[in-house]
Amino acid sequence: MSFKTSELHRRYHVAILGATGAVGREMVRILEERKFPVQSIRFLASRRSLGKKVRFRGRYYSVSVPSRNAFKGVDILLASAGKEVSRKFAPLAVREGAVVIDNTSCFRLDPKVPLVIPEINPAEIKKHRGIIANPNCSTIVMLVPIYPLERVNPIRRIVVATYQSASGAGARAMEELRTQSRDVLAGRPARRSTFPHQIAFNLFSHNSQIGREGYNEEETKMINETRKILGRKDIAVSVTCVRVPVFRAHSEAIYLDFKRPMSAARARRILRKAPGVKVVDDPRRNTFPMPLEVSGKDEVFVGRIRQDLSSGRSIGLFVSGDQIRKGAALNAIQIAERLIGNV
Amino acid sequence: MSFKTSELHRRYHVAILGATGAVGREMVRILEERKFPVQSIRFLASRRSLGKKVRFRGRYYSVSVPSRNAFKGVDILLASAGKEVSRKFAPLAVREGAVVIDNTSCFRLDPKVPLVIPEINPAEIKKHRGIIANPNCSTIVMLVPIYPLERVNPIRRIVVATYQSASGAGARAMEELRTQSRDVLAGRPARRSTFPHQIAFNLFSHNSQIGREGYNEEETKMINETRKILGRKDIAVSVTCVRVPVFRAHSEAIYLDFKRPMSAARARRILRKAPGVKVVDDPRRNTFPMPLEVSGKDEVFVGRIRQDLSSGRSIGLFVSGDQIRKGAALNAIQIAERLIGNV
Numbered sequence: 001m002s003f004k005t006s007e008l009h010r011r012y013h014v015a016i017l018g019a020t021g022a023v024g025r026e027m028v029r030i031l032e033e034r035k036f037p038v039q040s041i042r043f044l045a046s047r048r049s050l051g052k053k054v055r056f057r058g059r060y061y062s063v064s065v066p067s068r069n070a071f072k073g074v075d076i077l078l079a080s081a082g083k084e085v086s087r088k089f090a091p092l093a094v095r096e097g098a099v100v101i102d103n104t105s106c107f108r109l110d111p112k113v114p115l116v117i118p119e120i121n122p123a124e125i126k127k128h129r130g131i132i133a134n135p136n137c138s139t140i141v142m143l144v145p146i147y148p149l150e151r152v153n154p155i156r157r158i159v160v161a162t163y164q165s166a167s168g169a170g171a172r173a174m175e176e177l178r179t180q181s182r183d184v185l186a187g188r189p190a191r192r193s194t195f196p197h198q199i200a201f202n203l204f205s206h207n208s209q210i211g212r213e214g215y216n217e218e219e220t221k222m223i224n225e226t227r228k229i230l231g232r233k234d235i236a237v238s239v240t241c242v243r244v245p246v247f248r249a250h251s252e253a254i255y256l257d258f259k260r261p262m263s264a265a266r267a268r269r270i271l272r273k274a275p276g277v278k279v280v281d282d283p284r285r286n287t288f289p290m291p292l293e294v295s296g297k298d299e300v301f302v303g304r305i306r307q308d309l310s311s312g313r314s315i316g317l318f319v320s321g322d323q324i325r326k327g328a329a330l331n332a333i334q335i336a337e338r339l340i341g342n343v
Numbered sequence: 344m345s346f347k348t349s350e351l352h353r354r355y356h357v358a359i360l361g362a363t364g365a366v367g368r369e370m371v372r373i374l375e376e377r378k379f380p381v382q383s384i385r386f387l388a389s390r391r392s393l394g395k396k397v398r399f400r401g402r403y404y405s406v407s408v409p410s411r412n413a414f415k416g417v418d419i420l421l422a423s424a425g426k427e428v429s430r431k432f433a434p435l436a437v438r439e440g441a442v443v444i445d446n447t448s449c450f451r452l453d454p455k456v457p458l459v460i461p462e463i464n465p466a467e468i469k470k471h472r473g474i475i476a477n478p479n480c481s482t483i484v485m486l487v488p489i490y491p492l493e494r495v496n497p498i499r500r501i502v503v504a505t506y507q508s509a510s511g512a513g514a515r516a517m518e519e520l521r522t523q524s525r526d527v528l529a530g531r532p533a534r535r536s537t538f539p540h541q542i543a544f545n546l547f548s549h550n551s552q553i554g555r556e557g558y559n560e561e562e563t564k565m566i567n568e569t570r571k572i573l574g575r576k577d578i579a580v581s582v583t584c585v586r587v588p589v590f591r592a593h594s595e596a597i598y599l600d601f602k603r604p605m606s607a608a609r610a611r612r613i614l615r616k617a618p619g620v621k622v623v624d625d626p627r628r629n630t631f632p633m634p635l636e637v638s639g640k641d642e643v644f645v646g647r648i649r650q651d652l653s654s655g656r657s658i659g660l661f662v663s664g665d666q667i668r669k670g671a672a673l674n675a676i677q678i679a680e681r682l683i684g685n686v
Contacts, residue, residue, distance in 0.1 A: 157653070161504035161596035163546055163585065177544075178528065185525055196628075201520075201590050202635040203506055205647055205661060210626035214607060214649030214659075223652060236653030240596035240661060242506065245588050247544050253504035253583035253596075264557060283553035285539075292545040304548055306557030309566065310500070310579030316557075318548060318583060 011039035012340065015074045015098070017089060018081030019043035019063060020052050022171040023103060026329035027078050028056055034333060037340070044070055045081065071096040076339070078332055079103060094130030099339060101132050101332045105217075108133040108225060115228050118334040119276045120147045125338050132335055135229060136221040137327030138162050138241065141250050143229055144300040144326065145319050148274040149267055150230060154259040157236035158226070163244045163251040164206065164218075165291060168323055169194055174247050181245070199245050206241035216241060249291035250327060251320040261312045268305045276326065281305050289320035297322055298330055354382035355683065358417045358441070360432060361424030362386035362406060363395050365514045366446060369672035370421050371399055377676060380683070387413055388424065414439040419682070421675055422446060437473030442682060444475050444675045448560075451476040451568060458571050461677040462619040463490045468681050475678055478572060479564040480670030481505050481584065484593050486572055487643040487669065488662050491617040492610055493573060497602040500579035501569070506587045506594040507549065507561075508634060511666055512537055517590050524588070542588050549584035559584060592634035593670060594663040604655045611648045619669065624648050632663035640665055641673055 014031070018024040024045070031038060043054045044066045053060040064070065066085070071077060071093035079086045079093075080103035090100045090107070107113040114124035115133045117140055125132060135143075142160060149155070166177040173194045180190040180200035190198045197204045208217035215223075218241040227233050256262075271279050280289050281303035288303035300321035308314030321327055357374070361367040367388070374381060386397045387409045396403040407413065409428070414420060414436040422429045422436075423446035433443045433450070450456040457467035458476045460483055468475060478486075485503060492498070509520040516537045523533040523543035533541045540547045551560035558566075561584040570576050599605075614622050623632050624646035631646035643664035651657030664670055 159502040159581070159598050161583075163506070163587065181524055181544075182528055185521065185528070197630075197633060198635055201524075201588065202633055203587060203589060203594060204633050205629065205631045207629060210629060213652060214626060214647065215652065216629075236651075238502070238598045238651050238653065238657065238659065240504075240598075240647065240659060242594075242596060242661075244506065244546060245544065246546060251546060251585075253585060255502050255581045255583075283557060286548065286550060286553065286559075287540075288548045290540060290545055290547050292541055304557065304583065308579075308581050309556060309558065310581065314581065316581065316583060318585075 010340070011037040012075040013040045013073050014038050015042040015044060015071065015077045017044045017066060017077060017079040017085065019054055020045045020049040021080060022167055022324055023080040023328045026324045027080065027333065028054060030325070030329050030333045032057060034337070036333060036336065042070070042074065068092065071098055074098040076101065076336055078336070080328065090131055099128065099130060099132065101134060101335050103134040103328055103332055105136065105221060107131050108135065109228065115225060116335050117143055117229060117331060118338055119144055120229055122338050125335060132339070134328065134332045134335065135225045136218070137168060137323035138164065138218060138250055138252065139222050139225040139229070140327045140331055141300055141319060141321035141323060142222065142252055142254065143226060144276045144321070145271060145274065145302040145317065146254070146256065147230070148270050148277070149256065149262070152270065153262050155235060155256050156259055157238065157257040159238040159255045160222070161240045161253045162242055163246070164241060165244065165246040165248050165250055165323065166199055167248040168250060169207065177245055177247060195243070199243065201245060203242055203244045206243055246291045248295040248322060248324065249320055250323040251289065251291055251318065254317045254319060255308060255314055256317070257311070257314045262315050264305050264307045264315060267315050271302055271305065276300060277302055279303065288318055291320050294320045295322050296325070298326055300326055354380040355418040356383045356416050357381050358385040358387060358414065358420045360387045360409060360420060360422040360428065362397055363388045363392040364423060365510055365667055366423040366671040369667045370423065370676060371397060373668070373672050373676045375400060377680070379676060379679065385413070385417065411435065414441055417441040419444065419679055421679070423671065433474055442471065442473060442475065444477060444678050446477040446671055446675055448479065448564060450474050451478065452571065458568060459678050460486055460572060460674060461681055462487055463572055465681050468678060475682070477671065477675045477678065478568045479561070480511055480666035481507065481561060481593055481595065482565050482568040482572070483670045483674055484643055484662060484664035484666060485565065485595055485597065486569060487619045487664070488614060488617065488645040488660065489597070489599065490573070491613050491620070492599065492605070495613065496605050498578060498599050499602055500581065500600040502581040502598045503565070504583045504596045505585055506589070507584060508587065508589040508591050508593055508666065509542055510591040511593060512550065520588055520590060538586070542586065544588060546585055546587045549586055589634045591638040591665060591667065592663055593666040594632065594634055594661065597660045597662065598651060598657055599660070600654070600657045605658050607648050607650045607658060610658050614645055614648065619643060620645055622646065631661055634663050637663045638665050639668070641669060643669055
C-alpha cells in the first residue's frame with residue numbers, strides 16, 4: 001500500500017486479527033469513535049471465536065479464521081492475536097500489500113521494524129517495510145509522560161514498579177478476577193485458570209516467563225523497548241512488574257534520575273503541556289491518578305510529581321493509563337492515522 | 344520497672360492500650376502463642392469498645408477506658424491506640440513505673456527514645472528511659488531483609504514502591520474492602536467510609552497527609568525511621584507508598600544501590616541465613632512472596648533477588664510481610680521479650 005497526501009479522502013480496507021479479544025474489541029470501538037476512514041472491514045480470530053459476531057457502525061459482521069487468502073485487498077491489518085499468530089500471518093499480509101500494525105512482541109526488537117508511540121517517534125512510521133510494531137502496554141504508559149522530560153533533560157536511570165491490572169492478560173483474566181473475588185467473599189476456595197496464582201485480594205510477580213538473569217518477559221520488554229523508542233541504548237531501567245487485583249488500567253511508581261538538576265515545578269509545567277498526558281496532582285485532596293478513573297480514557301494520567309528528597313536530579317511520579325486503550329488499541333490506531341496522513 | 348537476669352522466672356503485669364484494634368487483638372494472640380510470662384493483664388481501649396470482652400488464655404476480660412490510675416502496677420504497656428492516645432497516656436504509664444512499647448509514630452523520632460527492630464538494633468532497648476518505639480510497619484517489612492545486606496556492603500540508596508494492604512488502616516478498612524467488593528460485583532455503587540477513595544478493584548496513593556515536599560506521612564516515616572534504625576543519616580530513600588485491594592500483608596518492590604559490587608548469588612546466600620527472613624525465590628515456578636501466603640506468618644518473605652541489569656552495584660528484591668504481625672504486634676512483643684531478658 002502506498003499512502004499519498006493527495007489521497008486525504010481515500011478510505012481503506014481494514015482487517016483486525018484477534019478481533020474478539022480485549023484489545024481487538026477496543027480497536028473496533030476506537031475505529032468507530034475516531035471515524036477512521038474505513039472502506040471495508042474484516043474480522044479475523046481463532047477457531048474458538050467462530051460463530052461470534054462483531055458489531056461495527058451498526059452492522060454485524062461474522063468472524064472468520066485467518067487463511068492464506070484472508071489478506072487479499074487489505075490495506076491495513078491491525079494484529080493482536082498473539083506472537084505466534086503474527087509470526088505466521090504478518091508476512092503473508094505484507095506480501096498481499098497490507099501494512100501490518102502489530103500489537104504483539106513478535107517484531108518489536110527487529111531493527112528493520114519501527115516501534116512507535118506517535119507522541120514520541122512518529123517519524124519512524126514512514127521507515128516501515130510493511131510492519132510497524134506497537135509497543136508493550138506498560139512501556140507505552142511509562143514513556144508517554146517520561147518522554148517530554150527526557151527531551152529537555154536526558155534521563156540516566158528509570159526505576160519503576162508496576163501495578164498491572166488483570167485486563168493485561170485478556171478478557172478471561174478479568175473474568176477470573178471477578179469469579180475468584182465472588183468465591184473468596186462467599187468463603188469458597190478461589191479456582192485458578194488463567195493466572196498461576198490467586199489474583200483476588202492478592203498480588204504477584206508478573207506471570208510471564210523468567211529469563212536467566214531473573215527478569216520476566218514483561219520487565220525485559222520494558223527495558224529493551226524503552227531503549228529502542230527513546231534511541232538511548234545507554235539508559236538504565238530498573239524494573240519490577242507486578243500483577244494486582246484491578247480490572248483495568250496499569251499504574252506505575254517511577255523515579256527518574258536526570259543528567260542535570262530537575263525541579264518538580266518544572267516537571268509539572270512540562271507535563272501540563274505534554275501531548276497524551278493529563279496531570280492529576282492534588283496533594284490537598286490526596287487525589288492522584290487511579291486505575292478506576294483512567295479506565296476508558298485516552299490520556300496517560302500523571303501525578304505525585306515530586307523531587308527526590310535526596311537528589312536535585314531525581315523526580316518521582318505516579319502514572320496510570322488504560323492499557324487496553326493507549327497501551328494497545330488506541331496507540332495502534334493513532335499509528336494508522338499517521339500512516340494515512342490523517343493527523 | 345527494673346529487669347534483672349536473676350529474675351528469669353519473674354512474671355509481668357502487662358497492659359494493652361488499643362486492645363480491640365487489629366494490632367491489639369494480634370498482640371493478645373502473640374502473647375498467648377509465645378507464652379509470654381504474664382502475671383496479670385489489663386485491656387484498655389476507647390469508649391467505643393466498652394462492653395467488649397477480650398479472651399486471653401481461656402478467660403474473658405472486660406475492656407476498660409484508660410484513666411490516670413489505669414497504669415498502677417503495670418510493668419509493660421503495649422500501646423497501639425493512635426498517636427494522640429500515646430502522647431497523653433505513655434508519660435503517665437512511665438511515671439507509674441511501666442516500660443511503654445509504643446506502636447504509634449508519637450515518639451519514634453525522639454532522640455531519647457530507642458526505635459527498635461530486634462533483628463537489627465537490639466542493643467538500643469536497654470538505653471530506654473521508659474519508652475521504646477516500634478517502627479512503622481512498612482519500615483519493618485523493608486528493613487528486616489535489607490539490614491543483613493547493609494551490614495556487609497553499605498547501601499547508598501533504596502528505591503522502594505509499596506503495595507500496602509487495607510489492614511494497615513485497621514479492622515474497619517478491611518471490612519470496607521469486603522463490603523465495597525461485594526457491592527461492585529453486584530453492580531451497586533461502592534460506598535466510602537474509612538478510605539478517601541474506592542479501594543475495591545482500585546489502588547491509590549497512601550491515604551496519609553501530604554507535606555510541603557509532596558511526600559505523604561507514610562513515606563516520610565519510611566525515610567526518617569530507616570535513617571534512625573540503621574544509624575545512617577546519609578542513606579537515600581526514594582519511596583512511593585500505595586494502597587492496594589489486599590486484605591492483609593504489605594509488599595514492596597525494592598532496588599538497592601550498594602557502595603561496592605553485590606551479586607544476586609551473594610545476596611541470596613546472606614538472606615537465606617538472615618534472622619526473621621524467609622527466601623521464596625523460584626523463577627521456574629514463578630513463585631515469589633505474595634501477601635496471601637505471608638498473612639499470619641512471622642518472617643518477612645523475600646524473592647526476585649536479581650542483579651540490576653545496568654549496574655553491578657545494584658540488586659532488586661520483592662518482599663512481603665504480615666504488617667500486623669512482624670510489622671506491628673510481633674515486633675513489639677519481641678522487644679518486650681528482649682527487655683525482660685527472655686530471648
